[in-house]
Each structure stands twice: as structure tokens, then as C-alpha cells.
Amino acid sequence: MPPQFTTPPPLEPGSRIAVVAPSRPIDESRRNRACQRLRETFGLEPVIFETARRDWEWLRDNSRARAEDIVDAFEDPSIDGVIAVTGGDDQIRVLKHLDPERLTANPTRFYGFSDNDNLRLFLWNHGIVSYGATLHPTLILDPEIHPYTERYLRRAFFDDALGVVEPAPEWTDRWFDFDTGEPREWYENPGRTWHGDERVSGTLWGGCFSIVKWHLQTDRYLPTPDELDGAILALETSEDVPLPREVGYTLRSMGERGLLQRFDGLVMGRPQTYSPELEWEPPADYGEQLREAVLSVLSEYNPEATAVFDVEFGHADPSVPLPLGAKATLDPTAEEIHVE
Structure with a gap:
């Protein structure tokens, strides 16, 4: 536990x-x-x-x-x-x-x-x-803080819980130009993608994919496998924009270690696909490729897990300050995420 x-x-x-x-x-x-x-x-x-x-x-x-x-x-x-x-x-x-x-x-x-x-x-x-x-x-970032970000940051500062994490009306992963201060280009939110039909609740563990990978590699700061039983794995891929297959390889290794099976659910942040320092150009369907890579591994090691993709947390904007250690409930029927 x-x-x-x-x-x-x-x-x-x-x-x-x-x-x-x-x-x-x-x-x-x-x-x-x-x-x-x-x-x-x-x-x-x-x-x-x-x-x-x-x-x-x-x-x-x-x-x-x-x-x-x-x-x-x-x-x-x-x-x-x-x-x-x-x-x-x-x-x-x-x-x-x-x-x-x-x-x-x-x-x-x-x-x-x-x-x-x-x-x-x-x-x-x-x-x-x-x-x-x-x-x-x-x-x-931006001439004014985004209202969606402000709303959830205010809850993280002053409330006991975040409550329901609603989808944002828009999103962006464009860089903000501090020299000009010009507003960034924003896109209509296409919505989240759900997998599975079981309502699950568990403690959030994870964060930035690169950091989770470091902890798996060093094996100095990982919880015991039993401590991850029933938890919700939260991952976002940051401006590193890793190849989808690399994310799949890491999750597969977690499966081989007997870790991926411990989680009852998965929350994937909407991926950022742009960085001026990026050494490759992600395809237009990067998000879909990432989702397919993750679901392929889940189908083998944890087919009963409930998963939701393109959630507002991580490096794309706007973002929810998702609290690690808090209890989250994933309800695919209502298509709702609730964080206590």
C-alpha cells in the first residue's frame, strides 16, 4: 500500500x-x-x-x-x-x-x-x-496568466483539494517571446481520449517522464512495489519530446520489473511537441503515436488499467498543478478526473 x-x-x-x-x-x-x-x-x-x-x-x-x-x-x-x-x-x-x-x-x-x-x-x-x-x-508566460492556469493554481495555493480537473477550452505548446511580449498562438482543444471503462481511484505517482526514467535507472529513490499497488501513474513528456517508442520501451521495462502492473490507472499529459533546441521534428500525429505506444504496452502488462490521454498537466499550456501523493479518481463513464 x-x-x-x-x-x-x-x-x-x-x-x-x-x-x-x-x-x-x-x-x-x-x-x-x-x-x-x-x-x-x-x-x-x-x-x-x-x-x-x-x-x-x-x-x-x-x-x-x-x-x-x-x-x-x-x-x-x-x-x-x-x-x-x-x-x-x-x-x-x-x-x-x-x-x-x-x-x-x-x-x-x-x-x-x-x-x-x-x-x-x-x-x-x-x-x-x-x-x-x-x-x-x-x-x-503571456501578457497575462491564463485564466485556466490561474484557476487551478489558486486551488493549489488556497484549497484543500483541486477537485474536478476540467478540460481547457484551448491549448498551446508555442514558445513565448519575452522580447516582444506578443501573445502566443492557441489551438482549440480536441479533447481527451479515454481507455477502459472501470472507475478507479488511487494515489498519484510519477511526473515528468525523463525524471521518472532517471529514478528507474538509479533505483535509489523508488518506492517498494507494494507501495505502488492501486496507484495512478501520471506521466508527461516535457519539451524533450521523446520518441514514442522510447516511452514504450521504458513502460515495457517497468512491466518486466513488475511495476507497471501495480497501477490501477494512467494519466498522460498533453505532449509538448515544440522546442527551439529540439534535434528532430516531431510528426503532426506525435500525440497519436505516443498514445498508441503506451496502449500497446498496457495491453500486454496491465490490460485492465483505465487510462486518459491529453490531460492538462505538464509542459504544454494551460496546465493544472497536479499534486503527487493526492488521491485521484478516473471516471471514464463521466469522462471526469477528480483530485482530492
Whole structure:
């Protein structure tokens, strides 16, 4: 069975929220832009911790200090929440320096995704629910924060649960041009795709596909197989845009390890298919290919699982800060996702 989870107390208007950099930093102007939105849109007071003021070279060479900043923020009695400035590609190096006893003694709402899913999976192992949002990109893109993102981020800040995760009316994976500030191109939401007909409930585990893959490879921070019994696997593929077959290979390996069979359900985020640094051009039907690759593996190792694809979480926008460790219910008949 999964561990017993604590959902840290919600924030309130006027709460102080620590700004930390467990992964990479962002420049001061973007940090200030995001902090301004925390104040003006949500009524929160950001507190800039040491790592959020440092450059990448310093952060790269001081993984222990990054861990200490996280723990210090959790232990600070004046702090009600902790938010990461952005993602990155090395946070797994930070985990060995964390003191789980200090974190569990001071459960605090943590917000982060992408590389920060390393920390979120660590918190999952110790029974602390955490949320998928960062300063950049969640709070900083577009001339105004998207109403859908704002609605669910507000719930993640101030409510005990996200409730029903409704489909967004539109979506995009285009890059925002900070130099011009021009609005991005948005597309009509084609809807979600459901597989299976059983209503299932379970604890959310997973996050960014790349990070889950690292944890499978290192095998240092995985739950025991029994702890995943009845859980809901949540995956999103980030701006890495992995080949669909690579996602299938990883899920197949989970099946061979006896892990994939443990989950009662699967939630796949709508894939991002554009990045200026991408070394290949994804096909127009990338999402369909990804879904087919995933369903092919599920049909062999976990055919009874209920799955839903193109959900609003991850790197495409708008996004829901899906909380790892929270209980989710997938209802294919009502085509509804509910997160407690």
C-alpha cells in the first residue's frame, strides 16, 4: 500500500512563500515579473532564498547548499509554501543531501515540476503531497496568466483539494517571446481520449517522464512495489519530446520489473511537441503515436488499467498543478478526473 500522505496546510492571502532554486536559476527580471504576479494576482508575499539569487555555475557546484535551502524553507515557521523558480536537468544530485526527518517534521506545500519532480518523488516516498508549478514558466508566460492556469493554481495555493480537473477550452505548446511580449498562438482543444471503462481511484505517482526514467535507472529513490499497488501513474513528456517508442520501451521495462502492473490507472499529459533546441521534428500525429505506444504496452502488462490521454498537466499550456501523493479518481463513464 502507498504510504500515508499528509497534505500540507493551504496558504492564505498574505502568506509568505519561499522562492528557491533547487534546479537552475532564472534572471532577476523574470524572477521579479513572476514575484509581482504572486503578489498582485494571488496576494502572496514571496521571500527570495539564497539559491534563487545565485547563478548556474554556483548552483551546479553546490548541490548540498541547494538541499539545505529547501530544508531551511520547510523549517522556517514564517513560511507557508515553497516554490521553485524553474526546472533544469540535474536535481537528482540534490536528493542525497536532503534530511527527510527535517522535511516530514515540517510539512510545507511545495510547488515545482519538470526537474523538480525529483524532489516531488522524494517527498512522495516520505508521505508529503506536492504540487506541479514553478515561477517559470507557470507564472511568467503571456501578457497575462491564463485564466485556466490561474484557476487551478489558486486551488493549489488556497484549497484543500483541486477537485474536478476540467478540460481547457484551448491549448498551446508555442514558445513565448519575452522580447516582444506578443501573445502566443492557441489551438482549440480536441479533447481527451479515454481507455477502459472501470472507475478507479488511487494515489498519484510519477511526473515528468525523463525524471521518472532517471529514478528507474538509479533505483535509489523508488518506492517498494507494494507501495505502488492501486496507484495512478501520471506521466508527461516535457519539451524533450521523446520518441514514442522510447516511452514504450521504458513502460515495457517497468512491466518486466513488475511495476507497471501495480497501477490501477494512467494519466498522460498533453505532449509538448515544440522546442527551439529540439534535434528532430516531431510528426503532426506525435500525440497519436505516443498514445498508441503506451496502449500497446498496457495491453500486454496491465490490460485492465483505465487510462486518459491529453490531460492538462505538464509542459504544454494551460496546465493544472497536479499534486503527487493526492488521491485521484478516473471516471471514464463521466469522462471526469477528480483530485482530492
